[in-house]
Amino acid sequence: MKHPENDKAYKGLVVNNGVENLPQVNPFATFRRKKVLLPAEEYVEGILKGDITKLSQAVTLVESNLPSDQIVAQKVIELCLPYAGNSIRLGITGVPGAGKSTFIEALGTELCHANKKLAVLAIDPSSERSKGSILGDKTRMNELSTTQNAFIRPSPSAGSLGGVARKTRETIILCEAAGYDTIIVETVGVGQSETAAHSMVDFFLLLQVTGTGDELQGIKRGIMEMADGIAINKCDGSNVEKAQAAKVSFKNALALFPPTESGWKPYAETCSAKDKTGILNVWKMVEDYIAFTKANGFFDYRRNQQAKYWMYETINSSLLNGFYQNPEMEQLIQTYEQQVLNNKISSFIAAHQLIDAYTKNIK
Amino acid sequence: MKHPENDKAYKGLVVNNGVENLPQVNPFATFRRKKVLLPAEEYVEGILKGDITKLSQAVTLVESNLPSDQIVAQKVIELCLPYAGNSIRLGITGVPGAGKSTFIEALGTELCHANKKLAVLAIDPSSERSKGSILGDKTRMNELSTTQNAFIRPSPSAGSLGGVARKTRETIILCEAAGYDTIIVETVGVGQSETAAHSMVDFFLLLQVTGTGDELQGIKRGIMEMADGIAINKCDGSNVEKAQAAKVSFKNALALFPPTESGWKPYAETCSAKDKTGILNVWKMVEDYIAFTKANGFFDYRRNQQAKYWMYETINSSLLNGFYQNPEMEQLIQTYEQQVLNNKISSFIAAHQLIDAYTKNIK
Numbered sequence: 001m002k003h004p005e006n007d008k009a010y011k012g013l014v015v016n017n018g019v020e021n022l023p024q025v026n027p028f029a030t031f032r033r034k035k036v037l038l039p040a041e042e043y044v045e046g047i048l049k050g051d052i053t054k055l056s057q058a059v060t061l062v063e064s065n066l067p068s069d070q071i072v073a074q075k076v077i078e079l080c081l082p083y084a085g086n087s088i089r090l091g092i093t094g095v096p097g098a099g100k101s102t103f104i105e106a107l108g109t110e111l112c113h114a115n116k117k118l119a120v121l122a123i124d125p126s127s128e129r130s131k132g133s134i135l136g137d138k139t140r141m142n143e144l145s146t147t148q149n150a151f152i153r154p155s156p157s158a159g160s161l162g163g164v165a166r167k168t169r170e171t172i173i174l175c176e177a178a179g180y181d182t183i184i185v186e187t188v189g190v191g192q193s194e195t196a197a198h199s200m201v202d203f204f205l206l207l208q209v210t211g212t213g214d215e216l217q218g219i220k221r222g223i224m225e226m227a228d229g230i231a232i233n234k235c236d237g238s239n240v241e242k243a244q245a246a247k248v249s250f251k252n253a254l255a256l257f258p259p260t261e262s263g264w265k266p267y268a269e270t271c272s273a274k275d276k277t278g279i280l281n282v283w284k285m286v287e288d289y290i291a292f293t294k295a296n297g298f299f300d301y302r303r304n305q306q307a308k309y310w311m312y313e314t315i316n317s318s319l320l321n322g323f324y325q326n327p328e329m330e331q332l333i334q335t336y337e338q339q340v341l342n343n344k345i346s347s348f349i350a351a352h353q354l355i356d357a358y359t360k361n362i363k
Numbered sequence: 364m365k366h367p368e369n370d371k372a373y374k375g376l377v378v379n380n381g382v383e384n385l386p387q388v389n390p391f392a393t394f395r396r397k398k399v400l401l402p403a404e405e406y407v408e409g410i411l412k413g414d415i416t417k418l419s420q421a422v423t424l425v426e427s428n429l430p431s432d433q434i435v436a437q438k439v440i441e442l443c444l445p446y447a448g449n450s451i452r453l454g455i456t457g458v459p460g461a462g463k464s465t466f467i468e469a470l471g472t473e474l475c476h477a478n479k480k481l482a483v484l485a486i487d488p489s490s491e492r493s494k495g496s497i498l499g500d501k502t503r504m505n506e507l508s509t510t511q512n513a514f515i516r517p518s519p520s521a522g523s524l525g526g527v528a529r530k531t532r533e534t535i536i537l538c539e540a541a542g543y544d545t546i547i548v549e550t551v552g553v554g555q556s557e558t559a560a561h562s563m564v565d566f567f568l569l570l571q572v573t574g575t576g577d578e579l580q581g582i583k584r585g586i587m588e589m590a591d592g593i594a595i596n597k598c599d600g601s602n603v604e605k606a607q608a609a610k611v612s613f614k615n616a617l618a619l620f621p622p623t624e625s626g627w628k629p630y631a632e633t634c635s636a637k638d639k640t641g642i643l644n645v646w647k648m649v650e651d652y653i654a655f656t657k658a659n660g661f662f663d664y665r666r667n668q669q670a671k672y673w674m675y676e677t678i679n680s681s682l683l684n685g686f687y688q689n690p691e692m693e694q695l696i697q698t699y700e701q702q703v704l705n706n707k708i709s710s711f712i713a714a715h716q717l718i719d720a721y722t723k724n725i726k
Contacts, residue, residue, distance in 0.1 A: 074709075074711075074712055077711075077712070078708065078709060081706055081709060085706065169710075169711075170709070173709070222585060222588055223621075224620070224621075225585050225587075249615070249619060252612065252615060252616070253615070253619045256612060256613065256616045257587070258586075258587075304704050307703045307704060307706075307710050308710075309710075310710035310711065311699065311700065311703050311710040311711075311714050311717075312714075314714030315714045315717055315718060316683060318714065318715075318718045319683060319685075319686055319718070320679060320682060320683075322682075323682055337674065340670045340674050341671065343444055343445065343448065344444075345441065346441060346444060346533070346536065347532075347670050347673035347674040347677060348437070348529055348673065348674075349440070349441065350674045351673075351674050351676075351677030352677070352681075354674075354678055355678060355681045
């Protein structure tokens with residue numbers, strides 16, 4: 001296996017404008033890279049002009065794990081930062097089958113007709129583009145993907161949640177600098193990607209379907225309390241009555257919830273992404289929320305908290321990875337964990353002995 | 364200011380059996396210590412015999428921040444571990460005013476009459492014993508505190524949540540070794556102490572009151588989804604109808620929640636701690652849950668997960684404290700945080716530069 005840095009194909013540097021078709025950058029694989037690395041300023045210049053090709057290329061750098069790409073990517077982000085922030089960031093989650101793609105297609109088409117510039121991103125740590133998972137298959141968003149004003153980008157490919165989320169958050173900055181005024185971040189409704197998405201959007205929408213009996217089957221506990229609003233999709237055909245009953249149920253349930261930090265009272269709307277009905281009611285909910293939180297200051301407060309959150313989150317995972325990914329610690333951690341599970345040693349004594357081993361002998 | 368180790372009063376070592384009245388151990392204060400430090404084995408021998416004085420003294424060591432006390436405390440815990448675990452651990456939370464003390468008094472008295480041995484502990488990082496906060500004022504539990512079978516211990520005094528929670532968790536081990544078969548851990552229903560309590564109990568009970576309009580006013584979001592059951596207190600006098608209506612509301616709301624990991628379906632019971640009605644229905648809910656989770660294996664699974672959780676939690680906070688409590692880092696962190704808040708630098712770049720500073724120059 002050759003390192004790509006030493007690969008002649010890598011150094012050959014052929015320009016390829018079909019950026020989306022580039023292979024995933026994997027520093028441990030031999031691959032042919034068909035793109036020159038431009039100076040950061042050139043990407044930024046293109047991005048600020050709204051050049052989709054340059055934007056795509058820069059996002060590819062953000063997603064790359066190659067150190068040389070990352071240096072340019074970080075520079076691009078830094079230069080874009082002053083132009084970022086002027087968008088509505090909308091997170092959308094829901095279990096597979098809730099109709100997220102159809103909903104985003106319907107909502108996105110409406111927004112583009114209203115002259116908004118829309119970027120659709122995703123967080124799915126389990127995704128591999130080739131496997132047609134979340135947003136991976138653009139054909140699921142036929143209409144939207146051919147719309148001039150829409151920029152659709154699949155989830156950064158498989159990796160740690162932290163890594164995937166960081167890439168998505170940085171991509172938001174680039175999209176905003178490129179003039180996209182509405183950013184949708186889609187997640188899969190399972191695992192921890194919701195927390196990550198929630199921590200980078202202004203409004204977090206839970207997309208529900210009804211008619212299955214167990215209304216929230218499959219949605220992780222805690223997600224409902226994270227939602228700023230609920231859209232009950234598939235309110236069409238024989239399902240209308242059930243969807244409207246679900247709306248009432250959710251209304252009652254949400255009223256029992258403790259008040260939100262923003263002061264906003266989350267509620268539910270019905271819609272049918274298939275029939276394109278009710279979509280604008282959902283969007284009105286988002287706009288009302290934005291107006292409400294801009295008026296009471298929570299909008300900026302949340303954005304600031306999120307920026308802080310990501311700084312500390314990155315510091316913390318870096319500190320913890322140093323310990324857990326240290327090859328000399330791995331076996332020792334397993335040994336102690338077994339002793340804790342067998343009640344041979346208290347959790348706290350085990351922890352302190354492991355930390356001692358780390359600081360004294362290894363670090 | 365003298366260090367206690369060098370304080371003659373400290374070395375004077377006068378025995379005092381009124382352990383509860385000892386001043387809080389603070390390694391930075393000058394104080395008089397009136398107690399000899401026994402060998403760990405002596406505490407353990409007393410604990411295993413159910414000697415309340417020795418148990419109290421050992422708990423005081425667990426709560427102490429003095430390194431010399433901690434060495435003995437950790438040894439005591441280690442020796443008690445093989446005798447621990449045989450209890451029902453019940454967490455109780457609810458906003459101030461929900462009637463937690465009265466409820467615990469009523470429930471505890473019933474349990475003691477049924478020949479159970481009950482320990483009541485608390486997690487309240489904001490508490491100072493002298494200020495009569497949570498459980499600090501034993502007069503709030505008049506009847507229970509004079510019952511032979513009950514051991515009541517206020518929250519370890521003010522400190523970090525992690526520290527307070529660790530002390531409570533270690534105290535559970537000592538109480539179990541002393542033969543207490545029912546452990547109640549009380550928390551205040553605000554802040555993060557619920558997560559800590561939740562991670563050390565078998566059943567987490569949310570104590571609610573009704574009749575205030577906003578049923579969950581004051582309870583933090585997320586707590587309702589953590590609860591294995593809800594007790595609606597103050598179902599007495601003119602409040603009965605409202606309490607029963609609330610029971611139905613909660614039933615409907617809980618049915619909308621995603622299924623729990625245990626497979627148990629949380630529900631609500633009404634009770635009146637003042638009139639001592641419905642208390643045993645709440646207890647039956649706990650017993651049913653225990654039987655249910657013991658049958659399907661979740662009981663042991665949760666205990667194991669908790670032991671692991673506390674090992675990793677302790678490792679993580681120790682690693683993070685090394686960074687955040689490093690005096691050379693504090694100013695630098697503030698500076699970077701400001702730059703992030705002012706959009707001068709991305710969260711990720713700030714984090715990496717801080718980690719670089721820590722690993723290269725300081726650590």
